[in-house]
Amino acid sequence: MFWQQLINGLTLGSTYALIALGYTMVYGIIQLINFAHGEIYMFGAFAGLFLVTRFGVNVFVAMLGAMIFCMLLGMLVERIAYRPLRGRSSRLSALISAIGVSIFLSTLMVLIRGPQTDRYPDTIEISSFSLGPVQVSSLQVIILLVAALLMLGLQVFIHKTKMGKAMRACSEDLDASSLMGVNVNRVISFTFALGSALAAAGGVMVGLYYNAVWPYMGLMAGLKAFAAAVLGGIGSIPGAMLGGLCSGVLEIFGVAYLASSYRDAIAFGILIVVLLVRPQGILGKPISKKV
Amino acid sequence: MKLLRHRRIVALLTMLTMLVRLAAGCGGAKTTSGDKTGGTESGDVVKLGFLGALTGSVANYGIPGKKGMEMAIDELNAAGGILGKKVVGIYEDNKGESSEVANITQKYISRDKVNAIVGDPCTGLTKVAAEICQKNNVVIFSAGATGTGVVEYGDCVFRNTLLDKFAVPAVVDWMINTKGWKKFAVVTSLNNGYSTALTPVFKEAIKAKNGSIVIEESVNDGDTDFSAQITKIKQAKPDVLVFTGYYNEAALMQREAQKQGLDIVLVGGDGLYGQDLCKLGGKAVEERVIFYCGFSSDQPSPETAKFIKDYRARYDEDPDMFSAQYYDAVMILAKAMTDAKSTDPAVFKKELAKVKDYPGVSGNTTFRPDREPIKSPICLITIKNGKFALLEKIPVKVE
Amino acid sequence: MIVMEQYLTQYIDPYYVRIAVLLGINIVLALGLNLITGVTGQLSMGHAGFMSIGAYTAAIMSIHAGTSFGISLLGGALMAAAFGFLIGVPTLRLEGDYLAMVTIGFAEIVRVVFLNLDIAGRAIGLSGIPSETGFLNVWLVAVLVIFLNTRLLKSRTGRALYAIREDEIAAQASGINTTFYKIFAFVIGSFLGGLAGGFYAHYMTYINPQDFGFMKSIELLNMVVLGGMGSIPGTILGSVVLTLAPEMLRMVAEYRLLFYGGLLVLMMIFRPNGLLGDVRWYDIRKRLARNGVKSYGTA
Numbered sequence: 001m002f003w004q005q006l007i008n009g010l011t012l013g014s015t016y017a018l019i020a021l022g023y024t025m026v027y028g029i030i031q032l033i034n035f036a037h038g039e040i041y042m043f044g045a046f047a048g049l050f051l052v053t054r055f056g057v058n059v060f061v062a063m064l065g066a067m068i069f070c071m072l073l074g075m076l077v078e079r080i081a082y083r084p085l086r087g088r089s090s091r092l093s094a095l096i097s098a099i100g101v102s103i104f105l106s107t108l109m110v111l112i113r114g115p116q117t118d119r120y121p122d123t124i125e126i127s128s129f130s131l132g133p134v135q136v137s138s139l140q141v142i143i144l145l146v147a148a149l150l151m152l153g154l155q156v157f158i159h160k161t162k163m164g165k166a167m168r169a170c171s172e173d174l175d176a177s178s179l180m181g182v183n184v185n186r187v188i189s190f191t192f193a194l195g196s197a198l199a200a201a202g203g204v205m206v207g208l209y210y211n212a213v214w215p216y217m218g219l220m221a222g223l224k225a226f227a228a229a230v231l232g233g234i235g236s237i238p239g240a241m242l243g244g245l246c247s248g249v250l251e252i253f254g255v256a257y258l259a260s261s262y263r264d265a266i267a268f269g270i271l272i273v274v275l276l277v278r279p280q281g282i283l284g285k286p287i288s289k290k291v
Numbered sequence: 292m293k294l295l296r297h298r299r300i301v302a303l304l305t306m307l308t309m310l311v312r313l314a315a316g317c318g319g320a321k322t323t324s325g326d327k328t329g330g331t332e333s334g335d336v337v338k339l340g341f342l343g344a345l346t347g348s349v350a351n352y353g354i355p356g357k358k359g360m361e362m363a364i365d366e367l368n369a370a371g372g373i374l375g376k377k378v379v380g381i382y383e384d385n386k387g388e389s390s391e392v393a394n395i396t397q398k399y400i401s402r403d404k405v406n407a408i409v410g411d412p413c414t415g416l417t418k419v420a421a422e423i424c425q426k427n428n429v430v431i432f433s434a435g436a437t438g439t440g441v442v443e444y445g446d447c448v449f450r451n452t453l454l455d456k457f458a459v460p461a462v463v464d465w466m467i468n469t470k471g472w473k474k475f476a477v478v479t480s481l482n483n484g485y486s487t488a489l490t491p492v493f494k495e496a497i498k499a500k501n502g503s504i505v506i507e508e509s510v511n512d513g514d515t516d517f518s519a520q521i522t523k524i525k526q527a528k529p530d531v532l533v534f535t536g537y538y539n540e541a542a543l544m545q546r547e548a549q550k551q552g553l554d555i556v557l558v559g560g561d562g563l564y565g566q567d568l569c570k571l572g573g574k575a576v577e578e579r580v581i582f583y584c585g586f587s588s589d590q591p592s593p594e595t596a597k598f599i600k601d602y603r604a605r606y607d608e609d610p611d612m613f614s615a616q617y618y619d620a621v622m623i624l625a626k627a628m629t630d631a632k633s634t635d636p637a638v639f640k641k642e643l644a645k646v647k648d649y650p651g652v653s654g655n656t657t658f659r660p661d662r663e664p665i666k667s668p669i670c671l672i673t674i675k676n677g678k679f680a681l682l683e684k685i686p687v688k689v690e
Numbered sequence: 691m692i693v694m695e696q697y698l699t700q701y702i703d704p705y706y707v708r709i710a711v712l713l714g715i716n717i718v719l720a721l722g723l724n725l726i727t728g729v730t731g732q733l734s735m736g737h738a739g740f741m742s743i744g745a746y747t748a749a750i751m752s753i754h755a756g757t758s759f760g761i762s763l764l765g766g767a768l769m770a771a772a773f774g775f776l777i778g779v780p781t782l783r784l785e786g787d788y789l790a791m792v793t794i795g796f797a798e799i800v801r802v803v804f805l806n807l808d809i810a811g812r813a814i815g816l817s818g819i820p821s822e823t824g825f826l827n828v829w830l831v832a833v834l835v836i837f838l839n840t841r842l843l844k845s846r847t848g849r850a851l852y853a854i855r856e857d858e859i860a861a862q863a864s865g866i867n868t869t870f871y872k873i874f875a876f877v878i879g880s881f882l883g884g885l886a887g888g889f890y891a892h893y894m895t896y897i898n899p900q901d902f903g904f905m906k907s908i909e910l911l912n913m914v915v916l917g918g919m920g921s922i923p924g925t926i927l928g929s930v931v932l933t934l935a936p937e938m939l940r941m942v943a944e945y946r947l948l949f950y951g952g953l954l955v956l957m958m959i960f961r962p963n964g965l966l967g968d969v970r971w972y973d974i975r976k977r978l979a980r981n982g983v984k985s986y987g988t989a
Contacts, residue, residue, distance in 0.1 A: 001526055004551075008518035033787060081955045089962025092733070096915045099908055100954025107346060107947040115350035117539050119571045128552060137550045210515035212543055212571060216348050220513060223794065223904065230791040255519035261481055261509040265802035268795030272780075275792060279783045345944050384944060389894055389901050394708060394937065401704045415815040418896045422821070438814055480813075481805050482900060487813040 003134045005256045006249065011140045011209065013248020014147035018202030019225035020232070020240040021154065022195030028171040028235035029191050031091055035098035036077055037199055038222020039105035044070045044200025045213040046109065049120060059123050063146075063204040067197040074196025075189050077101055083185070102218070109215040117214040120207045143205050150201055151241050154194070158237065167191060171235065224251075227271050233284020242282060247271075337378045337634050339364065339621065340399035342392060342410025342420055342431075345384035348513060351565070352412040352613050356434060357382055358606055359614030360409055363621035366601075373628050381405065389419050396420040400427045406634045407432060409620045412613055414438030415484050421448045430636040430643065432624055434616035437560075438488040442662045447640055451620045451656060453561055453585040453666045455492050457687050461669065462583050463496035465685055466531060466558060474505045476529035476555075478520065478544070480536030481509040489535035489560050497533075505529050510540055517547045525553045532557045538565035541580060542572035549575040556581060564612040569677050576674050581682060584612060585654030587670040589681040598652035612653065619651035695824045707825050709937060711893060714828035715886045716929045718835050720913040721922065722882030727911065728920040729843065730875040731855030732781055733790040736797030737883055737910045742902035743800060744770040744884025745891040746810050749819045752892065754809070759822040763888040770884020771877050773800075778876030782869055797907055804899040815898035816891075823893035831889070835882060840922055840971055842878075851875055852920065916957060918964030923974060927965050 019041050026034045047069040051062035081097045128137040158164035166187045169177040178184045206221070207213045224247060232243025247267060254266030275281070341360055343353030364380045372378050381403050385391040392411060399405045400423065408424060411417045412435030424431040425445035433441065433450040442448050466472045475497055480486035497504060506527035508520045521544065524532065532548075532555050534541050541563050548555060557576075561584035568576060591599060598618065602610040610618075627643035628634050649656045654666040667687040672679050698707060723737045748766030751757045757765065777796055781789055804810045811817070842848050850871050853861040862868050891897050909932065917928025935953065939946040957965070 001522060004522050005519055008516075008522060012516050012518070027787070031787075033790070081959075084959045085962050089958070090919065092727075092915050092919065093958045093962045093964070096912055097955050097958040099912065100951045100958070102951070103947055104951030104955070107945075107951060110346055110350065111944065111948065115346065115348070115354065117351075117567055117571060119573070122573065126550065128550060135551055139550075206515065210543060211546055212515050212539065214539075216513065217515070219904070223798075227791060227795065230788060234787060252519045256523060260520055260523075261479075261806050262802055263509075263511070265799040268798045272792050272795050275784060275788055276780055279785070279788055281788070346947055383940060384946065386947075387900075389896065389898060390712060390890075391936075393894060394705070394712070397705045397708045415817075415896060415898045418815070418817045419894055422895050440817060481802075482813050484813045484815060484898070 001256065003132070005252050007134055007136060007140060009249030009252035010245060011143055011248070012252060013228075013245035014144055015202050015206050015209075015244075016221075016225050016228045016248050017241045017244025018147055018150065018198050018205070019221060020229040020244045021151070021237065022199045023226050023229040024232070024234055024237060024240040025167075025191050025195045027229070028237075029167065029174070029188060030082075030086070030094075032082065032094050032098065033226065034082075034192075034195075035095065035222070036081075036101035036105060037195065038218030038220075038225070039102050039109075040070050040074055040077070040196045040218075041199035041203045041221060042109065042213070042215060042218035043073055043105065043203070044196075045203030045207040045217065046113070046118075047200065048204035049118060049207060049213055052121060052123060059120075059204070059208060063201055066200040066204050070196040070200035070203075071193040074192040074199075078189055078192040083188075102222075106215050106218060113215075115215055117212050119211045120213070124208070139209050143209055146201065146205060150198060154198070154237065157194075163187070163190060224267070227268065231271050231274055231281055233281030236281070236283045236285070239281060239283035246282070335376055337373045337376045337628065338403055338405040339378065339380050339624070340395075340403060340405040340408040340410075341380060341382040342385060342395065342408055342416070343412055343617075344387040345382070347384075347386040347388070349387035349413060351567075352435065353384075353387075353410075355611050355614040356410065356412055356617040358602075359434075359610065359617035360621055362602065362605060362614075363618045363625075367621070367625055373625050374632065374634065376634065378625070385411065385416065387413065387416065389416060392416045392419045393423060396423045396431075400424070400429050405429065406628075406636060407624050409434060409617060409624070411435070413484060414441060414488065417441055417450070418444070421445075424448065428637055430624070430640050432620045432643075434620040435613060437485060446644070446662070447636065449643060449658070449662055449664075451616050451623065451651070451653070451664055453583075453654065453669065454663060455489050455560055457665065457667075458560070458583050458669050459489075459492045460496045460499070461685050461687050462558070462671070463493065463500050463502065465671070465683070467500050467502050470531075472530040472556075473502050474528070474530045475502055476506045476508070476524045476527060476532045477504055478524075478532065478534045478536075479507070479509045480512050480534075480540055483512045483536050485560075485562055486512075486536040489562075493533050493535060510536070510544070512537065512540060514540065515543060517544045518551070520544075521547045521551050521553060524548075524555075525551060529555070531555065534559045535562070537562045538568035539571060542568050542570075542576055545572050545575040545579055555579070558582065561585065561612055564672070564679075566609050566611060569674055569679070572674070573677075577677070578673055578675060581671055581673045583669045583671055583685075585666045585669060587672055587679070587681045589672070589679060592650065592652075594650050595652045615651075615653035619649075619653050619656070622651065623649055623656065695826055698825055709933065711823065711825050711828050713929060713933045714825075714832040715823075715889050715893070716910075716913065716933050717832050717926055718882050718886040718889070719910055720917075720925045720929045721835055721839050722879040722886070723910050724879075724914045724920065724922070724925040725839070725851070725882070726875050726879035728914045728918075728925065729848070729855060730851045730872060732872060732875065733786060734793045734876075734879070735790045735904075735911060736777075736793035736795075736800075736907050737879075738902040738904075738906035739793070739797030739800040740770040740774060740880040740883030741887035741890065741906070741910075742797075742804065742897075742899065743773055744887030745897050745902070746804060746816065746887075747884070748888030749816050749891040749897060750809060752820050752822075753816070753818060759820070759892060762892070763885060766888035766891075767881045767884040770887065771881035774876045774878075774880025774883075775873060777880070778873035781872050781876065794904065794907070797902070797904065801899045801902060810899070813899065815896055817896040819891050819895045819897070821892065821895050823889045828889055828893075831885070835885075836922065836926065843922065844972075847871070847874070855920065912954065916954070916964055918966040921964070921966050923971060924964055924966035931965070 044066045048062040048066035051065045081101045166182045228243040228247040229240045232239030251267045343356045344350045383395045407430040414436040417433040417436035421444040437452045479490040557580045559582045563582040628639045631639035631642040668684045671682040673682045726734045744766035747769040748762040751762040850866045913928040918924025
């Protein structure tokens with residue numbers, strides 16, 4: 001049972017990790033908890049569903065389409081709701097603005113298509129095979145692979161490209177980067193696009209794997225992914241991946257070995273304990289206070 | 292500059308007072324100036340207030356309910372209304388939140404002066420409204436509250452649902468004696484009041500009939516990941532899986548079971564009666580889900596058949612339990628008002644309590660002396676070829 | 691009091707009275723949160739957790755122990771304050787968004803615990819709570835809370851709290867016991883949250899763990915930030931706007947939440963520091979005085 005539950009946990013965790021990456025990238029640069037991120041993930045899931053059902057495209061093509069759609073949506077949200085606030089208000093105002101966007105987007109989806117749950121058509125034949133005592137489904141393998149590939153791609157992008165370098169510079173010091181000739185607005189816009197694209201990929205994969213997409217799916221997933229990002233050390237990209245996987249595995253083990261009725265309590269309880277021991281998260285940089 | 296900032300504050304305060312006036316004005320225009328006692332005769336229309344969520348996470352119970360109610364009201368008006376008065380439905384969205392329900396109920400009673408309130412589909416929210424309705428002597432007719440302690444609020448409170456405490460023993464008896472299932476896995480949806488109330492009823496019945504519960508697990512409404520629970524259930528090797536929650540989670544659980552190679556039948560209550568069960572579950576629920584409910588669209592009574600046909604024609608979709616129960620609630624209210632020859636809640640509530648063997652679209656309804664509804668027989672429904680199919684009809688014995 | 695209450699509901703539409711009562715409860719809640727987040731600068735996103743502890747404790751006391759309304763309220767408030775202390779302690783180690791996460795987690799844990807407690811009625815909720823809350827007792831307490839809060843913020847303690855928000859290290863260097871004051875803010879804030887929770891429970895007569903979810907915490911935070919962080923008149927204004935907005939937006943029916951969300955964004959864009967950011971009663975009076983209205987002494 002242990003190995004089976006571990007696989008369950010890794011699958012769940014990799015979806016958290018993909019959403020957590022978006023949170024952490026945005027946070028790393030402008031210290032904003034982008035509360036609308038969960039809703040972007042939800043829009044991604046629906047965009048993918050729309051492409052699959054209306055145009056009958058392959059799921060992977062749909063995922064790509066959803067990623068492009070969410071890139072634009074993420075940039076639009078940033079332009080309308082966050083940029084006007086930047087530099088002239090407290091971070092909390094931006095947070096409230098993000099919450100406003102989140103409420104707006106989820107309601108918009110309900111108005112577009114109703115509140116009911118929808119499922120992805122079975123485009124991929126599910127086959128499961130045994131690995132020793134463990135049953136692994138082909139979908140799990142696909143999800144783990146896609147997640148790993150996207151995360152690897154992100155790492156390469158951030159460390160090998162010019163834009164990646166600019167992003168890293170901005171997360172070190174926004175003002176200094178601006179003085180060095182980095183177009184800060186473009187970098188931030190790009191960060192939103194990248195984070196949103198990853199969330200969209202997560203949304204399509206969750207839709208595919210758990211087979212359920214609904215307009216309020218973003219809230220709890222967003223909350224848990226945010227918790228995962230904090231656990232890993234918010235602002236740290238490897239931290240978000242690790243935090244996501246850890247949260248997924250811990251949550252599943254909580255159900256498996258403690259009690260399923262306390263599922264969310266266990267997940268958040270562990271998070272609190274970890275933060276008390278390591279206030280900056282697992283891979284986060286310790287905050288040094290400037291006097 | 293200082294003057295400017297000062298002006299802003301004044302402007303803000305002015306704006307605020309204007310908004311308050313606006314709210315008052317808008318509401319005021321709609322209400323007819325009636326007497327202050329609330330809920331008594333209110334002119335030449337009969338007003339029915341709708342309780343249910345149109346947005347929020349429980350909106351998929353409220354929206355079909357609203358459709359059922361609208362349809363019933365239109366049919367009544369086409370037939371000349373109630374006692375010659377036109378029927379008007381008032382629909383507010385309560386988002387599934389207690390404080391919203393309380394505000395709306397109060398608004399219906401004191402501003403709209405409704406004759407009766409129909410809803411809410413959730414037991415807890417019905418209780419919030421029932422407290423206010425009973426105080427103001429306005430009839431509330433819930434179309435979905437199955438939990439305990441609802442009609443106990445007083446003689447203005449009614450409900451039109453299949454009560455689990457009568458149905459479950461019959462279903463458990465059928466599972467053990469007809470099917471020979473002895474080992475049960477029981478799964479509850481922890482944040483769902485309906486499910487938390489239904490689980491003890493099932494557990495009691497299983498114990499009374501000498502079945503054994505090998506594992507108990509819980510999930511949450513809105514969860515999509517059930518992998519850990521299914522892995523645990525698979526290990527416990529039960530004969531049957533009892534799930535007391537709603538259809539979304541049931542469908543997803545069966546899909547997860549299929550993924551993990553667990554072939555088991557899931558049995559539940561009428562909370563599973565939603566078209567989405569087949570849609571979401573696909574092949575995984577095919578003959579693998581059985582639930583009980585008051586009516587069957589497979590071999591319907593003439594009333595039900597007509598309702599389903601009209602509903603499809605009007606909304607281009609199949610009705611579910613909530614649309615049927617809201618429809619019935621309106622029709623039963625209309626019957627009581629007609630019989631009482633009055634639309635005054637204080638008068639027609641007595642007629643309402645006397646309803647016996649009403650052939651509604653959600654089943655035959657009789658109110659016991661304590662105003663609890665009894666519906667018999669109950670239908671066991673399964674899924675064949677992606678559609679609900681009647682498996683068996685079993686009678687319900689009530690003391 | 692009861693006679694006056696009846697007198698009131700006879701001449702004013704009970705619908706308005708109901709909204710006024712909820713407004714009073716919201717003001718107490720928001721002022722509690724304002725103390726923690728607005729004044730002291732400790733981002734708390736789980737205020738509904740304290741509210742639910744107060745609500746459940748008070749309700750269970752009233753139902754099972756048969757205590758009088760006042761005692762139940764006090765019990766609920768004290769219980770919430772005790773948990774506020776428990777959460778206040780980790781704030782010594784955590785900052786900003788990490789603290790926010792802990793408070794979110796705390797509120798979620800509280801919700802799950804109530805979902806598992808038989809005495810709290812689990813997801814079925816707790817019904818049959820005596821109906822005790824009315825317009826007069828709520829507003830009596832709300833006005834008292836506003837008054838005491840104003841006094842507090844004008845005192846040495848209040849200045850110490852503001853100082854912690856502005857610059858914790860500088861505050862510490864100036865000899866302010868930041869540890870004490872941060873926990874103090876949490877305890878008082880959660881006490882008020884619990885108090886309001888007790889009022890809420892005895893008003894609705896039915897409570898359910900879902901009433902105190904994450905969105906409720908967010909709604910309360912909105913009141914504080916929208917009105918203006920750290921400002922008492924601002925917090926009150928925020929509570930008024932956000933309590934009335936959903937009622938007024940009823941005319942747009944199902945588009946209501948769409949407007950609500952859009953409104954939040956627009957308000958933040960046009961008034962980024964809240965409607966009355968850091969405005970105190972004192973400032974308002976000063977402005978009024980300057981424009982020829984009679985001055986109220988030194989203030």
